[in-house]
């Protein structure tokens with residue numbers, strides 16, 4: 001999202017058209033309506049929904065087709081091991097967290113992690129936030145029952161409200177407009193920060209989070225910053241001037257492609273380009289619960305030109321995965337399909353190699369990414385502290401790390417490339433996952449647990465994960 005590089009006239013400096021931007025002949029932005037669609041809210045007021053969708057379909061896009069094409073090219077490079085993908089953010093964004101402090105903190109942690117990864121891997125990093133639109137969540141049950149009262153489940157700020165009342169839980173289509181606006185506000189601020197030099201590699205001090213100096217990792221991080229600063233100064237003295245490319249970085253957005261009405265309203269054709277682009281985000285992904293190759297979500301994604309993430313887990317069958325990949329990528333375009341594997345530390349060993357082999361034997365071009373979060377969620381019951389005796393959802397840092405380590409190992413053995421990681425994290429000092437350098441225990445969870453959905457790595461745990469990946473899988477490590 002290097003908005004400074006966007007030409008005022010898109011024809012001027014666009015990358016060459018990708019090989020597959022034309023939609024299949026039997027696809028339309030509404031062909032998904034003929035397929036079974038799961039996880040969709042039921043809007044009782046269909047006239048209000050139609051009004052909102054009409055309005056959304058006339059509002060300007062949030063991202064551009066040439067940013068999307070640039071990202072796809074970067075993914076193709078990552079699939080060849082030339083770049084590394086850092087994809088992270090909250091499980092779900094809230095409308096209330098659309099504040100300058102929260103947005104800057106998210107950007108800072110991703111920048112710090114990417115600096116650590118550049119240092120260790122010596123590869124360019126593709127930075128993608130789970131932000132500017134991550135407002136809808138899949139749920140395992142359509143309804144929730146409390147004290148004999150049954151109401152629709154809360155599905156995220158784009159759909160309904162969390163209070164347990166009939167009014168709050170009734171899906172409200174105007175929230176789609178509020179979500180679109182919050183996404184635009186978030187993007188606007190990120191683009192302005194990036195354009196204004198916030199991400200300048202010459203000034204990593206801009207990215208310090210308040211508590212960085214108290215972190216046990218602070219010294220190691222500072223050494224990396226200093227070493228990168230020295231290399232930059234050395235290169236610039238050789239080049240005889242500032243290396244401008246170091247003054248800015250690209251940031252891309254992503255969210256789970258869940259609400260098909262919303263996504264279709266923002267799917268457009270653009271001048272001088274073939275096909276259809278989903279302009280609500282750069283990188284939509286299809287969650288585990290909606291990844292049926294015959295379902296509406298895959299049908300919708302089949303015809304859009306964006307790169308598409310597909311979650312893959314222990315119950316994914318090789319045959320159905322191959323059908324999904326072929327449906328999404330009939331022309332086998334590199335960089336088009338990202339397989340985001342989320343097995344859990346105990347299941348990746350038996351589960352991932354068979355899928356890697358099946359995809360490899362079928363000759364399908366995919367980008368392998370490891371999500372070490374969603375297969376490692378567990379419930380614990382703290383024995384002391386404010387939450388003693390209560391069930392809490394958490395993840396152990398050691399399991400997260402173990403899954404990433406095994407993913408590297410499996411891809412190395414299969415001669416495939418692990419192109420990146422997909423992490424749930426926050427730039428804040430929360431206590432939602434246990435372990436890490438500070439050794440958070442189950443009893444610490446009650447101190448600063450803020451997620452209403454999945455537990456996120458806090459700032460230090462996220463930075464530590466980046467350091468460990470860098471140390472063990474950097475260019476100096478045995479491969």
Ligand code: PEP
Nearest residue numbers: 091287288289311342374
């Ligand atoms: C998520 O990424 O927040 C999510 C719900 O993941 P999955 O579909 O893999 O369970």
Ligand code: CO
Nearest residue numbers: 091424453454
């Ligand atoms: Co999640």
